[in-house]
Amino acid sequence: MFVGVAYAAEEGGSAISVVPVLADIWPSILAFLLLFFLLRKFAFGPISSTLDKRAATIKESLEKAEQTKVDAERMLEEYKQQMAEARGEAGKVIEQGRKVAESMKAEIVAQANKDAEAIVAKAHEAMEAEKKAAIGELQASVADLSVAVASKLIGEKLSTADHASLIEKYVAEVGSLNDN
Amino acid sequence: MDGFAEKLASKLHHYSVLPFSDVNGTVDAVDPFVLTNYTFFLVIAFVITLVFFLVAARRVSIVPQGIGQVAEAGYEFIRNLCVDNMGKDGAKYAPFIGTLFFFILFNNVIGLVPGALPGTGSIGVTATWALMVFIVYNAIGFKKNGVIGYLKSFVPSGVREMGPGGRFTLGPFIFILEIVGHFLRPLTLAVRLYANMFAGGIILGIFGIFMILGVQQLGALGITMTGFGFMMLVIMYGFKVFVAFIQAYVFAILTSVYIGGALHASEH
Incomplete structure (x- = not known):
């Protein structure tokens, strides 16, 4: 069969030739060179620069993202610290306010107590003075009344000296009554 | 089974380099300035590759989108390949390797379309590119290391440091x-790609013929042949798709390895 193939192939006048044909050589080199220069200028060049640009863009974006992350973390830390400081400050202010209020309260209460005491004392004084005045008045009127009664009883006037001694004696008696 | 030989012969004829205007004729010699059946598809691949990248490059933006994303991913893949094999300066050679890879790939993929041929299925095409790679990487080697430095790198430093006995016997x-070895490189590059793409077509052709012959047969043998032919056709087509990508990749990676070696020739 294979002898037949070889025979038939030879008979057809087209046995496979492994010798390059000039008609294939020059178009292939021409086509290659033309394609090479055209592709390098209009395709591979732009594609290559785009690839480089993309790589640069991605790198830049990643770096930016990393920087942003670092910034965000730093800011968060700062805010946390500020928050803590503010909280502490607020606590201090409240504490101070409480202290001030307490001291004011104590002062007000003390003042009130003092005022009350003063008022009570004044009232006492006034009452004492009133009492003394009333007693004085009472004593005077008792003396006068006694003299008048005695004069009427005795019917005659006592000497001034008798008078005086009698009054004193009486007053002393009344005074001792008052003490009880 | 007699039809097999004739059909295969016509298949082989179909895969030979022929003038595009006369693919069914029996012209033996191909005129140097005629469009062949391979260069026809080479030109189609050229147009498709160019249009694809020109359109894709316009869609390329910082935010990846649509077809631009595909072109970007492809180019980035090639650029990484260059950097991996040549070091930091490798990116400079990415347009060269990229053109090689994508042009070969589009040629190979076009060969997957039934009735079409891969431009890379002709030894004339692959040998031209392999020779170009050979010239390019050696030119880089001479430019980077100087003529003496580059030639010196052909003798490993271990041998250079040997005593006079070792140096003058083992060295040369x-x-x-x-x-x-260096001259074999373009040869292997050219034959590997050409043979893979060419054989892919032939294998599909053989199983295709098998199927057709099976349909012409009657009875169990015919059904078996058709079924087997169809199954193999599907499997081989899948394999051909894989090979189309793998061969473009192999050509590109070997080229980058050769350039990388030439760049760092003085280091070893």
Whole structure:
């Protein structure tokens, strides 16, 4: 069969030739060179620069993202610290306010107590003075009344000296009554 | 089974380099300035590759989108390949490797379309590019290391540091071996790609013929042949798709390895 193939192939006048044909050589080199220069200028060049640009863009974006992350973390830390400081400050202010209020309260209460005491004392004084005045008045009127009664009883006037001694004696008696 | 030989012969004829205007004729010699059946599809691949990248490059933006994303991913893949094999300066050679990879890939993929041929299925095309790679990487080697420096790198430093006995007996031997190795590089590059793409078509052709012959047969044998032919056709087509990508990748990675070696020749 294979002898037949070889025979038939030879008979057809087209046995496979492994010798390059000039008609294939020059178009292939021409086509290659033309394609090479055209592709390098209009395709591979732009594609290559785009690839480089993309790589640069991605790198830049990643770096930016990393920087942003670092910034965000730093800011968060700062805010946390500020928050803590503010909280502490607020606590201090409240504490101070409480202290001030307490001291004011104590002062007000003390003042009130003092005022009350003063008022009570004044009232006492006034009452004492009133009492003394009333007693004085009472004593005077008792003396006068006694003299008048005695004069009427005795019917005659006592000497001034008798008078005086009698009054004193009486007053002393009344005074001792008052003490009880 | 007699039809098999004739059909295969016509298949082989179909895959030979022929003038595009006369693919069914029996022209033996191909005129140097005629469009062949391979260069026809090479030109189509050229147009598709160019249009694809020109359209894609306009859609390229910082935020990836649509077809631009595909072109970007493809180019980035090639750029990384260059950097991996050549070091930091590798990105500079990415347009060269990229053109090679995508042009070969689009050629190979066009060959997957039934009735079409891969431009890379002709030894004339692959040998031209392989020779170009050979010239390019050696030029880089000479430019980077100087003529003496580059030639010196063909003898490993271990041999250079040997005593006079080792240096003058082993040195020339290894030098010649290295030179031969370097000249084999374009040959293997060219034949590997060409043979893979060419054989892919032939294999599909063979199983296609098998199927057609099966349909012409009657009875169990015919059904078996058709079924087997169809199954193999599907499997081989899948394999051909895989090979289309893998061969473009192999050509590109080997080229980048050769350039990388030339760039760092003085280091070893």
